[in-house]
Amino acid sequence: MHLDRRNALRAAAAVALGLTASCDSPRTSPGTAVAPTGQAAAPSPPAGVPSAIASQRDWPVEIANGPRDRPNVALTFHGQGDPALARQLLAELERGGATVTVFAVGSWLADQAAMARRILDGGHELGNHTENHRNIAGMDPSAAFREINDCAQRLRRLTGSVGQWFRPSQTRHATAMIHAQAARVGYPTCVSYDVDSLDYTDPGHAAVTRSVLRDTRAGSIVSLHFGHPGTLAAIGPILDGLRQRRLRPVTMKELTA
Template sequence: MILNCVETTKRVVAFTFDDGPDVNYTPQILDLFREIGGKATFFMIGNQVKANPELARRALAEGHEIGNHTNTHPNLTDLSPDEVIRELSIAAQNIKEVTGIEVRTFRPPYFGYNETVHSIVTDKFGYPAIGAMNMNATDWSNPGVEHIVEHSVDHLSAGSILIFHDGWGDRSQTVEAVRQLIHMAADRGYQMVTVSELLQLAACEV
């Protein structure tokens, strides 16, 4: 039910970031991708978009994708169906009001996902639920730059989706790890694309 990668022969990889936009760390991540020439997907929290609208607009203006990460970051499996709908709807509304776009992708907070949530996400909103290959990197827990890199670098492979966090706490380790990883990806000939671009490339090869 959750997509961690796609099958493709193209040397493309999708870096993704959760829990922003954050005034301290999102700009640093955006600067890194501007320097390397890649794109990423930012799964943004609706109320954070409302609090930092200029960062959401900057991400979009620089070619990145914004995905839905709910409005307040609850575990959706703890909510009623109506509450799940409300979380997703308000987040989408806040993002649209700030950026003018309709979001097309979704990542569940805490990866809290079940059949009920899946039905709402796919049937009502039409979102693919996006996971990641490098779950053991656990950058959210600040395990050290070396740990984040070590548990991500093996997943720099065609069609992989990688998860990091640009909000909710000190993300300086993430910034440095991502700096190293995107240079490794570029040196290996990988293009960094958004999740939607990755899905479109895969669809073209079916």
């Protein structure tokens, strides 16, 4: 990411740190967390940010979408659930020429350790979605830190790296406290999204396809989930629909480059 864009994202994130909404709750207005519209005056650090990261330039950035002037979109997946469905979904993505970012739950990887390498070997990215997928916004700072760090260290043991991306569990937007704990672990970015497929409600593959294609545009970050048959059935039609609109599914790294 270019320096001027990163500075703009940090500035926008600084005024949005207090916004929260459940990632498993009804849809909220897309793009409300971060709207990178330019450089704002540097405010005081939010409550809960340790002095070690008190400088605004050291706060993690929250990204809710990528650049709107390029034909890229990021399909992101919450990584847990039936591993057989996960493998089928990854294979379907790869047949369609799509690379994605998977935010894995640490306890899921503890039971399905081979999935970490399977994701990376398929050309996809692997991120942190906390150790136990609990309501991190409702935790005290020390408990939130453990949730992030335990998953990070599991990723390190399995892959040699904690990865670049963190997505908080059971909240669409990171609070100041979550940002602070993510920074302590070493994550420069908290990833939100502007398109919620609502696939975890199991509305059927047609509804998942319809909602994703209706709301996705250039730069979108789409929230999807492993472990749901409707999501697996929807992936082919979603990829076809994006291709018809000349939109290309990419990893978060490529989206934000």
